[in-house]
Amino acid sequence: MGVNKPIWVTGFMSGTSLDGVDAACLLTDGVDICEFGPSVYRPYSAAERQMLQSVLGKWSGAPGLEPVSELILAAHLEAWSQLPPAELIGFHGQTLCHDPQNFRTHQLGSGAEFARRAGTAVAWDFRSEDVACGGQGAPLAPIFHWALARYKQIGEPMAIVNLGGVGNLTWIDARLPAEQGLLAFDTGPANAPLNDFMVKTTGQPYDEGGALAASGRVDEELVALFLQRPYFSRSAPKSLDRDSFSDMVELVAQLAPADAAATLTALCVAAIEAALPLMPVQPKQVWISGGGRKNSEIMRQLAMKLPMKVYDIDDIGLDGDMLEAQAFAYLAARVARGLATSFPATTAANAPLCGGKISLP
Structure with a gap:
């Protein structure tokens, strides 16, 4: 593997929304992006999502993880088989729990086994160090x-x-070296509480296009109460577990379904609005990525409430569906070169760190 020259890397992401596996190819030297390659999406079935949901919150060694680990690996291999060969794989695994205050995090899935079955080197375990x-x-x-x-x-x-x-959220000044030009943190809940509410109430995996939320009325008192939680006054960087705000579904349970969806949508937007004072300099533009950008009601509220230009990242000419998979391809290349993958201003680590390890086939 020529780690000092651009190489093709395939990155994977199976996110906390539990919708499926994204896989994307990237040509990079771990510093610059040279070319974006093809990508595929392998959705999880309803039964597979239920399996994944059943192990959320479980730490390594807990019973019942083996079949879910096999499901994750099989889904990733299925996506891998649909893409051109690459010199390196970036494998994130599936986050089941994240507790940095107690120095622990758990992403299910063995990169060593992935490397063995794919016949290709795998960079993985990006968060533990x-x-x-x-x-x-x-x-x-x-x-x-x-x-x-x-x-x-x-x-x-x-x-x-x-x-x-x-x-x-990532604040960026690309004119500066990464260590000086970045600040990053989790803003708050986004799709998880809304998706969980939709599954529980309607049987649908998400509020398609934000249609249900758009037909409802926001409970402004609930939103104001939500913003009083200590997390939002903490300085950045900071991070959350998927279920850090899982009680939001119960808090809106007394509302009509449309009003509950509207309120959960407003909570997502309010968390982003609350993040603005934490940035060093007000950004001139904000690009929105991830599945939430396909929710028209979220995008409408962001455009209305944020004081700068808001873009769907697809309108910038990037692939918002594959951004995180591309990110782990890029991170894998950095691991292969021994370059930093996290910084004090992005994760609050005490120094720039090269997280991740390489498993050979």
Whole structure:
């Protein structure tokens, strides 16, 4: 593997929204993005999502993890088989629990077994070292976001907000080296509480297009109460577990379904709005990525409430569906080169760290 020259890497992401596996190819030297390659999406079935849901919150060694680990690996291998060969794989696994305050995090899935079955080197276990060194272990995409801003030649402060199960924000000044030009943190709940509510109430995996929320009325008192939680006044960087705000579904249970969906949607937007004062300089533009950007009601509220230009990242010419998979391809290349994948201003680690390890086939 020529780690000092651009190589093709396939990155994978199975996120906290539990919808499926994203896989994307990237040509990179671990510093610059040279070319975006093909990508595929392997959705989880309803039964598979139920299996994954059943082990959320379980730590390594807990009973019942083996069949779910096999499901995760099989789904990733299925996606891998649909893409051109690559020199390296970036494998994140499935986050089941994340507790950086107690120096632990758990992503289910063996990169060593993936390497054996794929016949290709795998970079994986990206978060453990950061957490062990006092970092939050998340978010890890910021260094890739910095590379994206460089790729697009953005010459002013900007931000990228990813709306997955949890929302996270990266503030970027690509004119500076990464260690000085980044700040990142989780903003709060994004799709997870809304998706959980939709499954429980309607049987649908998400509020398609934000249609249900758009027909409801926001409980503004509930939103104001939500923003009083200590997390929102904490300085960045900081991170959350998928279920850190799982009680939100219970808090809206007394509302009519449309009003509950509207309120959960407003909570996602309010968390992002509350993040603005934490940034060093107000960004001139914000790119929205992740599944939440497909929710028209979320996008409408963001455009209305944020004081800067808000873009769907697809409108910038990037693939918002594959951004996190591309990020782990990029991170894998950095691991192969021994370059930092996290920084004090992105995860609160005490120094820049090269997280992750390489398993050979």
